[in-house]
Amino acid sequence: MTVRLFDPEAPFTVRAGATLMFSIALWAFLQQVANAWVRAEPMHGVWSGIVRPILGLAVAAFWAWGIAHMQGIYYWGWVAINSVALFTVAILLPFQWAGLLGSGQRQHWTSVSILEGLAILLMYVLLFSRPSLKAFWNRSKSRGTTQSVV
Numbered sequence: 001m002t003v004r005l006f007d008p009e010a011p012f013t014v015r016a017g018a019t020l021m022f023s024i025a026l027w028a029f030l031q032q033v034a035n036a037w038v039r040a041e042p043m044h045g046v047w048s049g050i051v052r053p054i055l056g057l058a059v060a061a062f063w064a065w066g067i068a069h070m071q072g073i074y075y076w077g078w079v080a081i082n083s084v085a086l087f088t089v090a091i092l093l094p095f096q097w098a099g100l101l102g103s104g105q106r107q108h109w110t111s112v113s114i115l116e117g118l119a120i121l122l123m124y125v126l127l128f129s130r131p132s133l134k135a136f137w138n139r140s141k142s143r144g145t146t147q148s149v150v
Contacts (some may be wrong), residue, residue, distance in 0.1 A: 007070035011135050017126035018068035023117055025060030029053045072143070075136045077103070078127065086124070 006015050036049035066074025126132065 004069070006068045009135065009139070010068060010070050013126045013129045013130040013132045014067060014070065014135060015130065017123050019063045020119060020123040020126065021067065022061055022064040023122060024116070025057055025064070025103045027116070027119075029057040030058075032056070070136065070139055072136055075127075075132075077139075084122065 006018070010018075032053040033049065035051070063074055063078065067078065
């Protein structure tokens, strides 16, 4: 039995985007566990120290697997959710930069947070790219026509 990491028809952009999605989720998992266990605060218990990081990693890994295997429901769901999120961020970001949202505290950028942001941006570029959209669109069209013929 062989385990395929990617659908053979998946273009490079889908493969790289799904790999990056999983890598970002793994990094977030490691950060959450480290933050929960390094700080000895009462609020960091079983939920935030164990269950939440594992649940987040499992969901992200499942989502990345679905995209890597060219499952349209995962990809189009990701596109819909992230389109709304990007639109919201584009509207709210100028207000945050101007200090009109929240407590007025400014964001402190570190080299790690900049690298995280660039990795997320690269994932978006790869998965929203023309080859990715075209591959999933063609896959959706071909499955739609074969299902209606049968």
